[in-house]
Amino acid sequence: MALSIKDRIYQETATEGTGKLTLTNVKEGYQGFVALPNGSTTYYCITNNKDWEVGQGQYIMDGTDTLTRELISSSTGALIDLKGVSSVFCTYPAEKAVLLNFDGNIQLPN
DSSP: OOBOOOSSBEEEEOOOBSSOEEEEEEOTTSBOGGGSOTTOEEEEEEEETTEEEEEEEEEEESSSEEEOOEEEEESSSSOOOBOSOEEEEEOOOGGGOOEEOTTSOEEOOO
């Protein structure tokens, strides 16, 4: 499925470990991952205490909101080992950004 990114998507997860996430509470003032097309791929960020992870994953709604995890970068150099409640939101990774630099030239990632 195609890449899908939406604004202001923010949920919690109580998933522990490094596996696929089960998404729960939508943060007040935000929308849930359900705003994405079912089966779509998106970029995400997870924060868990001081640890963070940015990656890409596939959002699946089959009675349970789930998001797979594929690492792009993290504070630990690997998928973070989640403990307790974590925050999950859509983001756009710096490594994937196409920028217009100060000279007015388009800068592509390596």
